[in-house]
Amino acid sequence: MFEELQDVERRYEELAYRMTTPEAMADAAEYGRLTRDYKELTPLVTAYRSYRKLSREIAEEEQFLRNPESDPAFTDMVQQELCENRANLEAEEQNIKRLLLPKDANDEKNIIMEIRAGAGGDEAALFAHSLFRMYSMYAARRGWTCSPISMNETELGGLKEGVFSIEGAGVYSRLKFESGVHRVQRVPETETQGRIHTSTVTVAVMPEAEEVELAIDPKDLRIDTFRASGAGGQHINKTSSAIRVTYLPTGMVVECQDQRSQRENKERALQVLRSRLLQQKQAAYDEAYNARRQSQVGTGDRSEKIRTYNFPQDRVTDHRIALTLRNLQDVLDGNLDRVIDPLILADQEEKLKQRQEETT
Missing domain, CATH: 1.20.58 (Methane Monooxygenase Hydroxylase; Chain G, domain 1)
Known part of the structure; x- marks a missing residue:
């Protein structure tokens, strides 16, 4: 050494x-x-x-x-x-x-993050929006840039599906452990009996792929345009600026409507598509925290949880390292280092242990 x-x-x-x-x-x-x-x-x-x-x-x-x-x-x-x-x-x-541990080649990359409501209906969508807010505030704390790509919102202010990018120094190194099922336990505002509901949200974190890393044959793409929907300004619903890209070999579909022009939406959609495809290609790079998108998010079933946000008990528990923290709102307001730092340390300790076992 x-x-x-x-x-x-x-x-x-x-x-x-x-x-x-x-x-x-x-x-x-x-x-x-x-x-x-x-x-x-x-x-x-x-x-x-x-x-x-x-x-x-x-x-x-x-x-x-x-x-x-x-x-x-x-x-x-x-x-x-x-x-x-x-x-x-x-x-x-x-x-x-x-x-001295080997560095993850993706650690310095920007990311594409996907948040989807899982089990729990409207309550899951509302918490999906809370998670988007948490990651946005965390990005702001660290001086990163968070940009929406595709946001499918509900009438109640929830988020059925959100795709966004976060750009900055070492983004992937700190947020790669967020992939998985996030479970929330709380009394919804619409609950008249005061019962605690359990809902889930799935999160996928993908390192942003550069064009040089993954070439896509234009013949493998079908690109459709449609009118954007939802709030967003005068251009919404008046021009066919939204883009839907279908990758024909696998049927993978990416939509983007949050940018102001068709060209910008196309660029962002292709950016997401490249990252998803690279994610699948690099599935073996880290077995402990599998980078393949489907393995990351699971099915959204409550039993697959990596983290629980329990409002009645004012606690956040990360089940992978048996970490429990109080002051739940502080975490949801973007103070995510309280969770991420212990996860990084635990990952390093596990890799050190594996390295020592390999040398003995």
Whole structure:
């Protein structure tokens, strides 16, 4: 491990030097690549240097304590610092191991997210809209851009189906664990008996596919136009700006009507189609959190839940890692890091465990 870290540090120092050369500064693309690589290596190199510093301090403290002529009063203080440094060294070593885990090639990509009402009728649609609001607010907190692609809303203000993109740094790395069945337990506003209802919403998260990653033969597409429906401005219902794209080999259908022109709707629909097809193509990349869309969302059955939002008990529970949090509204208002950070840590711990088993 430490030979690998030494190589990483040398690479890091080389990048730092190359970023200062006139050649790199004159080439915007090359300078951008160097900057990205340097930024990516910074946490690992920082952790490695902290580890070496702690190791040196521990060696000096142990040598001091071995000296029989050491000042007894000073010895107690050194002994305490030694215990703290040993604990910090162990924590830093675990941090380094996590940072050395292979990166998911999709982590820095933007995403296409799909939210669909599952079991529960109107109540499920209302909660689907709440989840869309939660992800929109989370995106705003992190400085990301959330853009609707296709939103099929209900008369009560719910969301039967919503497709939208989120763009920004590291979007997929943080939201990829949201795929699955989300269950809500609460008393609907229309419930006169005060009974708690259980409804579900399915969420799929797909890394955005670039055209170069997945070429689609135009002959495999059927593109239809129709008039958009719903609220949205004067262009709604007056022009055939909405687009329906059918991928003939599989029958997959994507609709987009939320953009203002037929061209924009076509581009967004093809963007979603490419991401769905790439999702299926990359199904094997992560078995723990299967990236294939159908496997992600399941059927919407209540028993397939990954997370429960229980309003009467004011709690959110993620069943994959047995995490329970209070202050449900805080999570729904976009403070999703409370859930995502533990999920990322649990994923890293599982990968570390698998790696250790492979090496023993």
